[in-house]
Amino acid sequence: MKFTVLNGSPKGAESVTMQYILYIKKKHPEHEYDIINIAQTIKKIESDENRFKDIIHRVQESDGVIWGFPLYVMLVCSQYKRFIELVFEKNAEAAFENKYTIVISTSIHFYDHTAQNYMQSICDDLKMKYVGNFPADSWDLLWPKRRARWLLFAEEFINHIENNFPTSRHYAPLNLRDFKYTPSEITDDSKKIDTLGKKILVVSDETDKNTNIGKMLKRFRDSFSDEIEIINLNDIDIKGGCISCLQCGYDHKCSYLGKDGFIDFWENMVMTKDILVFAGVIKDRYLSSRWKMVQDRAFYMTHTPTLIGKQMGYIVSGPLSQIPNLSEMFQGHIELQGSNLVDIITDEFGTSEEIDALLLDFARRLVTFSNTDYFKPLTFLGEGGRKIFRDDIYGRNRFVFMADHEYYEKHGFYNTFPQNDERAKKMNEKLIPLMKIDKVRTKINMKKEFLRPFLRVLEDPNK
Ligand SMILES: Cc1cc2nc3c(=O)[nH]c(=O)nc-3n(C[C@H](O)[C@H](O)[C@H](O)COP(=O)(O)O)c2cc1C
Known part of the structure; x- marks a missing residue:
């Protein structure tokens, strides 16, 4: 064969x-x-x-x-x-x-x-x-x-x-919506969103202003009362994808440094913003390979976050709801960065007026959350991912990613190992011997015990 x-x-x-x-x-x-x-x-x-x-x-x-x-x-x-x-x-x-x-x-x-x-x-x-x-x-x-x-x-x-054994299929073909987004002008300036001095950047790979995504980006930009920045990835000088030379493992320095404009783009245009919106059109079952190249090249900081503390979201054209795998990647990536995923706005559902309203409200939420410093709790996607990185960098891959190890030590990433949790250790030392006694087991109401610390918050007028 x-x-x-x-x-x-x-x-x-x-x-x-x-x-x-x-x-x-x-x-x-x-x-x-x-x-x-x-x-x-x-x-x-x-x-x-x-x-x-x-x-x-x-x-x-x-x-x-x-x-x-x-x-x-x-x-x-x-x-x-x-x-x-x-x-x-x-x-x-x-x-x-x-x-x-x-x-x-x-x-x-x-x-x-x-x-x-x-x-x-x-x-x-x-x-x-x-x-x-x-x-x-x-x-x-x-x-x-x-x-x-x-x-x-x-x-x-x-x-x-x-x-010639049979095989099964798991994914139905994508169903594309035939829809032309026609935004309206925002005529009343008082409806526009004040950026409150926040630095806002939209990164997209769209080159045509007349496509749905092009029009969504314009409408999103017009939702603000001040100028916001929009960058097209095709205008950034990126010579090629990550070649896995792993030079970055030692000191977070990419071997492309000085050879193209990616690091400058990432560090001076992207990392400096308070609010980031990534935008693109679905190509097969992801965004474009250009977008993927950006994600891969940002790996020069290997397993350390570079987009910490930002309000983030996506504007996407295409059948995103039929690709939950992609939404999961968006969310997981943002959670791992230590940023907040505000929303993903698409052209999949609703009328043009409804998309207009969603984009305006997206703008409002991004600024409001940035102003109030609101961050959703992490889900399994962020929690689980961080633990895999932490364990691998502490352990078998430390010699490859020495710069990560230094970063993790400096930023307390290893303090999250459960064996370093002094409070839990003391609690276990005290309670486990007690819980082994039958009489204690029958007497204790575990449900009530769980609630005891909550009472301290609920009954304290200052909390
Ligand atoms: C840019 C880059 C990104 C990576 N991303 C991941 C990842 O998301 N998840 C993972 O488990 N490993 C990731 N890795 C590790 C590689 O997948 C792993 O080392 C692989 O075995 C390398 O295989 P290869 O020698 O065939 O290229 C990444 C490595 C590089 C260089």
């Missing part, structure tokens, strides 16, 4: 993920493995039509396709995303249709589920026969039991192809 392996690592052959493929090759040398370095050579694939056609031809000729990629900021890297966009833009979907496929990712399990969800939906959009995914930890291959389950998974894939 012949497998086409689409390598989504910008490192090319030096990829950790590809070692998993080589392991299968070692165990099953009877098959042919055609590894194509997609992410590493995306510029050539994009500019050279023959190169793109050659890849599509190799996919067409294969018995099965293996998507293999490293996690990059909750998804695939921008270079791989661009390849997926090209498949749709160049109408090359037919080569993938009915091909058996599996997806392997390597990562530290930080939002690997969102990346895997994305890839599964892309496989469904391409009408592939999706056998399953294998969300490996980067180091799984080094452990005998974990290695064994990867081999079993890959063998099941081979089994599927050999026996």
